[in-house]
Amino acid sequence: MSGFVKVQFKAGERLFSAGDPADKLYVIEEGSVQLLDGKTGQPFATLVQGESFGEQAVLAHGVRGATAVAQGEVRCIEITGTGLRQLLASQPPIVNSLFEALQLQLHMHNVLRQRA
Numbered sequence: 454m455s456g457f458v459k460v461q462f463k464a465g466e467r468l469f470s471a472g473d474p475a476d477k478l479y480v481i482e483e484g485s486v487q488l489l490d491g492k493t494g495q496p497f498a499t500l501v502q503g504e505s506f507g508e509q510a511v512l513a514h515g516v517r518g519a520t521a522v523a524q525g526e527v528r529c530i531e532i533t534g535t536g537l538r539q540l541l542a543s544q545p546p547i548v549n550s551l552f553e554a555l556q557l558q559l560h561m562h563n564v565l566r567q568r569a
Contacts (some may be wrong), residue, residue: 456536462523469507473517476534478507484527489520499524511537527563 459482462468468479471491479486481502488498488506500506504523508533511534541549 456533456539458531460529460531461551462529464523464525466523468521468523468527469517470520471517473522475507475509475511475513475515475517478505478511478532478534478537479502479521479529480505480532482528482530485524486527486529487522487524488524491518491520494520508537509559 460479462484467474467504468486469477471489481504483502485495485499485501488500489495490497501520507517509515509518514534541552
């Protein structure tokens with residue numbers, strides 16, 4: 454599918470930095486990724502196989518609020534904002550509603566995780 458590619462990152466490599474344009478989202482196939490607060494640089498989450506990240510700003514053409522760093526070797530599926538929008542446009546309206554609800558739930562979860 455167009456806009457979906459497999460990418461690999463080495464230990465310590467940045468996938469993106471806070472302030473970067475949000476043009477891609479990621480699904481971890483192997484390894485783990487640490488998310489660092491964009492203001493303090495402090496880690497607030499470690500994501501593992503099967504988890505996704507970077508989707509909150511990608512549809513709105515926003516900017517990254519966090520930095521993502523590979524913890525060891527990492528393999529991800531990288532999905533461009535354009536690819537995601539094309540996929541969602543080809544789906545029934547209920548899929549878009551479900552995706553928006555999941556995005557809201559993820560945003561709330563991330564806010565709570567940052568406060569913990």
